[in-house]
Every structure is written in structure tokens, then in C-alpha cells.
Amino acid sequence: MQLKWQRIFTVLLACTLVFGSYQPIGFAVEKAETISVHGTEQTGNLLAETNFTYEENATAFDVLVNTVGAENVLYSESQYGKMITSIKGLAAEGTYFWAFYINGLSAQVGADSYIVQEGDELSFHYVDWTSTVGEPVSLKVVGDNNKGVITDTRLSFIEEPTAFELLQVVLGSEKIEASDTSYGKMINGIDGLAAEGTYYWAFYVNGEMAEVGADSYILQPGDEISFQYESWETLPEGETESPVEGEVPAMSPEDLQTKVDATFDYVLANEISDWEVVALKQAGKTIPVSYLENLKGIIKEKEGRFSRVTDTERYTLGILAAGGNPLDIEGYNLVEAIYNGNLTKQGLNGVTYGLIALDSASFEVPEDALWTREKLVNYLLEQQNEDGGWSWDGGSVSDLDTTGMVLTALSNYQDDEVTKQAIDLAISFLSIQYKEGKINNSSTAAQVIIALSSFGIDAGGVDFTQNEVSLLSYFLTFQNADGGFDWQGGDVSDVFSTAQGAQALVAYQLFVNTKGSLYKLPLVAEVPVQGEQPEEKAPTEGQPTVEQPKDIQPAVEPLKTDTTTTSKEAGKTLPNTATNMYNTLALGLFLLCLGVITFVWRRRKAA
Structure with a gap:
């Protein structure tokens, strides 16, 4: 019996070694270009939806010819360019012609005049112009x-x-x-x-x-x-501007909670977004179970692949907030899809929220990843403008929303001297912009409040007060009686402004209660239910060890940099964030060898 259990133990050790570190991986890909040719009910589709590649300045006509063959496309020249007369033997005659659609819309130019764009869906339809296609x-x-x-x-x-x-x-x-x-x-x-x-x-x-x-x-x-x-300075007829006169009195914790509760009354009355789920979680509110189930359906349908990397990033945050595991969601690893994704395609947004998502639960990033934390931080620092702000496309004209978002992403790295200099310059830039009246809508105010709160800076403090009106007070003037927020003033709330408003309120509440930043999201095992706190489970192999922060702490060790470099210079070094897989592998081999030696020794002794 003892020998039998020794054999079982040895097999289990081997299985653990082989399978314990395995994690399914999903890769983010860009939206593919497609072309299709649709005939009549009798002929059916002449070309099913097909992916195509194209060279720079290629036209839709070029793509058609390259896909079906030049011998299958007949056309005549006209003053408007090439007019297609036949595709694969189906001729345009009588009341029928070949209609050209771009992304489902009737093209305004001929196929030989339209330059193909990334992600285009081109389609040619054999259409009777006398029939009713549909109300335009x-x-x-x-x-x-x-x-x-x-x-x-x-x-x-x-x-x-x-x-x-x-x-x-x-x-x-x-x-x-x-x-x-x-x-x-x-x-x-x-x-x-x-x-x-x-x-x-x-x-x-x-x-x-x-x-x-x-x-x-x-x-x-x-x-x-x-x-x-x-x-926005010109108000619609019959509306009057809502003036901000004097400072709104400092809120008590009870008043702040009342505003938070009112906001979520509005949020939960509408379809909730991934950003609102993050705010719900951090506010201790109940997240509808349907949210995570619906998101799993989307991920399964898309096979873990999204044309916009910011979708992958916000889904990662939403999954964490709802108690899921983005390392393995329906068999896909969204975290890997971020650090090996095309983060610069969407300007600074992809890089910014990529860093936020990776730091949200202190996910491990391999040294050979396409985007390590070091690369992400350096990229953001290199894009900072001389005035201290950032622009979404890396241009020289800074915008306040992007500056707030980038600051939030950098909040975990303020212990590094060079990064801290860049952060201080950006915060000073935002303070000046507020005092000059450049923060003039609820969404921008919200992003700045989220950023300030992540650094432990009071948005109601003197550095962000002008004419006795603090940034927080100004922001709250956009909250309406229904609890929602509007963008530029008035009394009609909208879901987009409210989503950002909810995040800002919760971020400020976390700051007041010294409970860390908005995007710190522990990896837990299950969705919390009404009246319960989620139980944090011991991480499985390959998953990060995380805790709910009690104060603002860097997600990683301080950067080791040469303090003589500027924020535009590369070469700043972040700590080694590689996975501990190799340590685990060595330990597993040791235990396996020990088991084999024990097994052989016991067998010889028995003999």
C-alpha cells in the first residue's frame, strides 16, 4: 500500500510540473479588411466575405480585381471613372447594376476612386434600381x-x-x-x-x-x-447658464455618500458600462450578476480578440471589478493580450490604460513582453509636452482629459525622481488650466479629479480653487436632481458624463477615506453579493498576489534612473517584473527527483 501511494505521489508531482504553469493565451488582432460580391437569389453570393490585403493607395476596384481575377471583372470607361458592367459573368443589364458599398453604406464615389482604408468592409451588390432597398x-x-x-x-x-x-x-x-x-x-x-x-x-x-x-x-x-x-458659450434658446457663485461648503462624509448613492441610482437605472462597474465595486455596491455573464459571452464570441486594445483594457478592469479572472476568462488571457498588443494604435489611450490595467492587480509581465512596464512608463514620459501636459496623439497641443488619464497611470511610479518631476509639472499645468477657466465641462473635471485623488491631492484644496470655487465644487454643479451628470450644464443627464462622474466621485471618496486609488482591483474568486465582502483567495500558480491597498502605494518598486535625464529621454529602468515560473520549475524538478529517489530506495529496501 505504501509503495502504491509513493507511485501516485510521484505521478502527481510530474503532472503538477507539466500542467501547473500552463495558462491559455489569447492574442489581440486588428479588424480585418473584407470584400464580398452578392448576386441574385438565383445565383447566390458570387464571393463570400473574404479577407484581403492591400498596398498603399490601392482602390476598391484594385481589390476586386485582385480577389476575383481580372478576367472576371468587365467595365467601361466613363467621365466618372470605371463603371463595372459584369462580375464573374453576371452582367449589369436592364434595370440591374452593380452597387458598391463601403462598411454597409452606399459609396459616394466609384470603386476605382475610393482609396481603401484600414478595417474597410467592401461589398458589391447586384441591385434592381427600381426596387425598394430600404428607407435611406x-x-x-x-x-x-x-x-x-x-x-x-x-x-x-x-x-x-x-x-x-x-x-x-x-x-x-x-x-x-x-x-x-x-x-x-x-x-x-x-x-x-x-x-x-x-x-x-x-x-x-x-x-x-x-x-x-x-x-x-x-x-x-x-x-x-x-x-x-x-x-458651449452659446446656450440653446430658452436656456440660461447655471452660474457658479461662491464655494459649495465642504462636504461631510454623509453628504458625499448621499451624492455617490444618487449617482448610482441613475447608473443602475440604465445599462451599466465597464467603467461604471469599476466605480460600483470600489463604492461597495452590488454589481449585477448579468454583467460578467454578458461579458463572458462577448469574449467567447470574439474569441478574446478585439480591434481596439482599449476594449481589452476596459474589459480587464471590468472583469476584475466583477470578481472574474482576466488571466483566464472563457479560455483567453486578456492580460497577455495587453502587454503583447498594439498599444500605440489608439494614441496615448492604449498605452495609458494598458499600464493602468497591468497595475490594477499588479499582474506579472514577462521580460520579453512587447510592452513591459518600463517601456510603457518611458513611452508616456517621452510624450510629455513642454507645458507639462499630454495630447492623445502625441502632438504639441496638450489636452486636459489625456493629461489627467496619463497622470493616473503614472501615480504608481511617483517614487522615481525623474517621473516625479514629470508628474509635478503636469499637476501644475492642470492647476493653471483650472484657474484660467480651461476646465469647462464635467468629463474633463472628472478625469482631473480621478488623477488628483490617485496622488492623494484634494480636488477641493487651495491649489485647485479659483474665486473661492474649488474644482470639486465646480464638478458637482453638473450633477442633476436624478443623480446623473451632464456634460456642459443644464438639467438633462447623459450616460457618458455620468459614467465619468461616478468614477470621479468614488475616486474622491477613496481619497477622503485613505483607501487607495480607483483602479486598484484585487483578483478575487467570485462576484460579491448583497451585504457580503468578497473573500480574497490564495492565488493560483501564475497569478499575482494582491491585496486591497489601505493607502496609496506604488504597484512596483521605484524606478532606478539617472536623475540628470529629462522626461523626454529614454533609458529609465524599471524593476524586473518577469514571472516566477523558472523558480517554480526548479522547485518542481527538485521535488520530482526527490520522489524518484525515495521510490527507488523504498523498492530496494523492500527487496
Whole structure:
């Protein structure tokens, strides 16, 4: 019997050695370009949706010819360019023609004039122009008083294109300037008219200000879409500005909790976002069980691959907040997909939230990772502008939202002297901007409050007070009676402003209660239920050991740098964050050998 158990023990040791350190890995990939050719009900599809590659300045016509073969595409020359007359033997005749769609929208130029863009879905449809394809949508883009209406167009669509794709197809991608943010695309300019100063591009659906971003709104038949160049200093007719007079009295913990509770009443009455789940968790609120289950469904459907790395990053934070494990969620490792992902594709946002996600539960990052913490921190420091701020695209004109986000990401590295200098310069920059009235909406105020709270700086303190109005007091003027927040003033809350407002309130509450920063999220085993605190379990092999911070502490050791370098210079060294797999491997081999020796000795003794 003793011999039998020795054999079993030896086998178990071997299995532990082989399988104990295994973790499934998922890789983030970019959205693939596709082309398809659709015939009639009788002929069926002539070309199923197919991935294609393309060279710079390739046209949609080039892609079609390269995909189906030049012998299968017939065309005639016209004053408008090449007119396709036949594809794979199906000729355009009678009332039928070959319609060309870009991302589900009727193209405004011929296929030989359209330059293919990254992620394009090109499709050619054999269409009877006398039939009703569906009620079209209209697009109107209105500039300032000097420029007037830029376009007023109606066009048909198929499938589920977004309002942003509609704008791109009608005006051309080269005329749209947009940046990727954690909340979707922000339109920075249209047809050379930049969103700057007090002016921005407002997005309307059927005459109403949209509650989602243009890249999130799915077009519906008959929609009237409009983008209007507006200034928040010019209020709609009948509305009056909500003045901020005098400082709101300092809040007691009870008053602060009341505001937090009111905000989450609004949040839970709507579909919650990943960012709101983080705030719910840190506020000790109950997270709907359906959130994690729905997210698992998305990850399983997408096979752990997302075209935007910021999706991977925010899902990682949401999974942690809901009690899941992003190291192994439906068989995919989202953490690995971050440190080996294309983080710079979305400007500084991908790098910033990549660092935040990796530090959220102090995840281990291999030395050979595409993005180590050292590379992430150095990249952010190198992108800092002379005024102390950052811009999402690395440009010389700093924006306040990005500066707040980057500061939040760097809060774990303030013990390093060079990084601390960059941080101090950025905080001074934000203080000046507030006192000059440049922080003029709830979302920007929220991002700055989140950043300040992560450093233990009071957003209601003297450094962020102007005319007896603190940044915190100003921010709270945007909270409405329903508990939600609006962006620029008024009494109509919106989900995007409220999501950021909820985060800011919770971040400030954590600061007041000295409970650390917003994005410190321990890796726990299960979702907490009403009235219970999550039980922290011992980590399994390959998972980080984390604790709920009681104070603001760096996620890693201080950087070792040459203090004579500037924030624009590379070469700053972070501590070794490689996994302890090799130590575990050595220990496993030792135990295995010990088991074998014991087994042989016992057997000889028995003999």
C-alpha cells in the first residue's frame, strides 16, 4: 500500500510540473479588411466575405480585381471613372447594376476612386434600381456661420453601419479628424474645422442630442443624422447658464455618500458600462450578476480578440471589478493580450490604460513582453509636452482629459525622481488650466479629479480653487436632481458624463477615506453579493498576489534612473517584473527527483 501511494505521489508531482504553469493565451488582432460580391437569389453570393490585403493607395476596384481575377471583372470607361458592367459573368443589364458599398453604406464615389482604408468592409451588390432597398438615412454637417452647411445628403445602407462610418463615407476619411478615447471616438475636426477653444462638434439624431458617441450609434432606417459645430458659450434658446457663485461648503462624509448613492441610482437605472462597474465595486455596491455573464459571452464570441486594445483594457478592469479572472476568462488571457498588443494604435489611450490595467492587480509581465512596464512608463514620459501636459496623439497641443488619464497611470511610479518631476509639472499645468477657466465641462473635471485623488491631492484644496470655487465644487454643479451628470450644464443627464462622474466621485471618496486609488482591483474568486465582502483567495500558480491597498502605494518598486535625464529621454529602468515560473520549475524538478529517489530506495529496501 505504501509503495502504491509513493507511485501516485510521484505521478502527481510530474503532472503538477507539466500542467501547473500552463495558462491559455489569447492574442489581440486588428479588424480585418473584407470584400464580398452578392448576386441574385438565383445565383447566390458570387464571393463570400473574404479577407484581403492591400498596398498603399490601392482602390476598391484594385481589390476586386485582385480577389476575383481580372478576367472576371468587365467595365467601361466613363467621365466618372470605371463603371463595372459584369462580375464573374453576371452582367449589369436592364434595370440591374452593380452597387458598391463601403462598411454597409452606399459609396459616394466609384470603386476605382475610393482609396481603401484600414478595417474597410467592401461589398458589391447586384441591385434592381427600381426596387425598394430600404428607407435611406440623411446626413447634414453644419459648420460655423462663415462656412455654413458642409453637406446635406441622403443615401441607402445595408447591415448595421454607424453614424461615424456614415460621416466618413460621405465626406471621406481624409476630412475627418478623430481620436480614440476610452468612451469611443471623439471628433476633433471636420473638413478642416477643428474642435478647439469653446467650440466642439455636436452629434444629433433626429433633432436630439445623441446619448452615445457617433461610432456607437447604429443607423436606423429614416434617421436624420447631423453634426453641428457649436460653442458651449452659446446656450440653446430658452436656456440660461447655471452660474457658479461662491464655494459649495465642504462636504461631510454623509453628504458625499448621499451624492455617490444618487449617482448610482441613475447608473443602475440604465445599462451599466465597464467603467461604471469599476466605480460600483470600489463604492461597495452590488454589481449585477448579468454583467460578467454578458461579458463572458462577448469574449467567447470574439474569441478574446478585439480591434481596439482599449476594449481589452476596459474589459480587464471590468472583469476584475466583477470578481472574474482576466488571466483566464472563457479560455483567453486578456492580460497577455495587453502587454503583447498594439498599444500605440489608439494614441496615448492604449498605452495609458494598458499600464493602468497591468497595475490594477499588479499582474506579472514577462521580460520579453512587447510592452513591459518600463517601456510603457518611458513611452508616456517621452510624450510629455513642454507645458507639462499630454495630447492623445502625441502632438504639441496638450489636452486636459489625456493629461489627467496619463497622470493616473503614472501615480504608481511617483517614487522615481525623474517621473516625479514629470508628474509635478503636469499637476501644475492642470492647476493653471483650472484657474484660467480651461476646465469647462464635467468629463474633463472628472478625469482631473480621478488623477488628483490617485496622488492623494484634494480636488477641493487651495491649489485647485479659483474665486473661492474649488474644482470639486465646480464638478458637482453638473450633477442633476436624478443623480446623473451632464456634460456642459443644464438639467438633462447623459450616460457618458455620468459614467465619468461616478468614477470621479468614488475616486474622491477613496481619497477622503485613505483607501487607495480607483483602479486598484484585487483578483478575487467570485462576484460579491448583497451585504457580503468578497473573500480574497490564495492565488493560483501564475497569478499575482494582491491585496486591497489601505493607502496609496506604488504597484512596483521605484524606478532606478539617472536623475540628470529629462522626461523626454529614454533609458529609465524599471524593476524586473518577469514571472516566477523558472523558480517554480526548479522547485518542481527538485521535488520530482526527490520522489524518484525515495521510490527507488523504498523498492530496494523492500527487496
